[in-house]
Amino acid sequence: MNYKKIFKKIAEDLSTIKDKGEVANYIPELSTIDPAKFGIHLTTVHQEDYCLGDSEEKFSIQSIAKVLSLSFAYQLEGENLWNRVGVEPSGTAFNALFQLETDQGIPRNPLINSGALVISDILITHLDNPKEDFLKFVRDLSGNQSIEFCQRIATSEKATGHRNAALVNLMKSYGNIKNNIDEVLDFYFNLCSIEMTCNELSKTFLFLAEYGTSPFKKERILCKSKSKRINAIMQLCGFYDEAGEFSFKVGLPGKSGVGGGIVAIYPNKYSIAVWSPKLNKKGNSNKGIQFLELFTTETESSIF
Numbered sequence: 001m002n003y004k005k006i007f008k009k010i011a012e013d014l015s016t017i018k019d020k021g022e023v024a025n026y027i028p029e030l031s032t033i034d035p036a037k038f039g040i041h042l043t044t045v046h047q048e049d050y051c052l053g054d055s056e057e058k059f060s061i062q063s064i065a066k067v068l069s070l071s072f073a074y075q076l077e078g079e080n081l082w083n084r085v086g087v088e089p090s091g092t093a094f095n096a097l098f099q100l101e102t103d104q105g106i107p108r109n110p111l112i113n114s115g116a117l118v119i120s121d122i123l124i125t126h127l128d129n130p131k132e133d134f135l136k137f138v139r140d141l142s143g144n145q146s147i148e149f150c151q152r153i154a155t156s157e158k159a160t161g162h163r164n165a166a167l168v169n170l171m172k173s174y175g176n177i178k179n180n181i182d183e184v185l186d187f188y189f190n191l192c193s194i195e196m197t198c199n200e201l202s203k204t205f206l207f208l209a210e211y212g213t214s215p216f217k218k219e220r221i222l223c224k225s226k227s228k229r230i231n232a233i234m235q236l237c238g239f240y241d242e243a244g245e246f247s248f249k250v251g252l253p254g255k256s257g258v259g260g261g262i263v264a265i266y267p268n269k270y271s272i273a274v275w276s277p278k279l280n281k282k283g284n285s286n287k288g289i290q291f292l293e294l295f296t297t298e299t300e301s302s303i304f
């Protein structure tokens with residue numbers, strides 16, 4: 001399929017519509033990004049590449065990294081993981097507090113902030129050098145040793161991340177955080193600060209299109225069943241209180257981040273990354289979702 005031609009046509013169509021979103025500013029460093037950036041990269045399971053626009057520019061992947069920390073924790077902890085975090089869609093904002101009180105410190109799923117904080121806690125328990133070991137996992141998985149945390153963004157979020165501090169404290173009071181709170185927050189802010197290009201992001205996530213095997217590491221990261229479950233969680237929880245809308249419009253498992261990135265998976269076919277920094281009211285890339293809706297419609301590549 002000539003994906004490049006389809007990208008161009010959709011990008012042209014979208015350029016005539018006003019992008020109504022707003023760049024995230026609650027993490028001050030994220031607000032400095034040029035709102036007009038727009039990149040796309042698709043990698044097929046046969047490792048054919050198709051791209052458009054600012055696809056080679058690094059951006060902050062933010063919550064997209066939660067899928068990578070979940071995959072690593074699932075590999076290390078196995079099914080015990082689900083004693084500490086659920087697999088239900090939350091139907092709430094990514095940083096909501098109230099649900100956690102009702103649920104007695106057990107997050108609804110690993111992709112909302114509370115869930116990703118519990119996953120961070122689990123990784124800290126397992127790893128000797130949590131940040132270094134996690135970065136190595138991501139680099140090996142993507143076949144790219146140049147992937148880094150961004151200290152500027154991690155520090156900026158640390159200074160303003162009061163809601164995440166509230167979440168982790170609340171969970172600690174219920175006994176669902178085992179390590180030191182500052183260490184958990186530091187790991188989590190670093191995790192979210194990872195920077196990738198659309199090209200790197202689509203390649204990093206290709207293992208979820210390949211039933212758990214990284215084509216770069218040439219190694220199994222997750223067994224088939226675990227890989228299926230990660231995709232299932234992305235399908236139901238990847239866009240918070242817009243997960244239903246994303247399924248409805250796009251029809252692929254995916255994950256967003258407040259840096260404006262979205263990655264989506266078509267199992268056994270491709271992984272696609274889109275970047276456009278303006279976010280809609282639910283905190284997901286406005287143009288990114290519009291693009292993916294038109295793309296899966298045009299290519300008839302929804303999993304449903």
Ligand code: DON
Pocket residue numbers: 061062063064094095113157164192256257258259283284
């Ligand atoms: O914890 C936060 O608020 C950010 N580091 C990540 C949030 C995020 O990316 C939500 N995704 N759309």
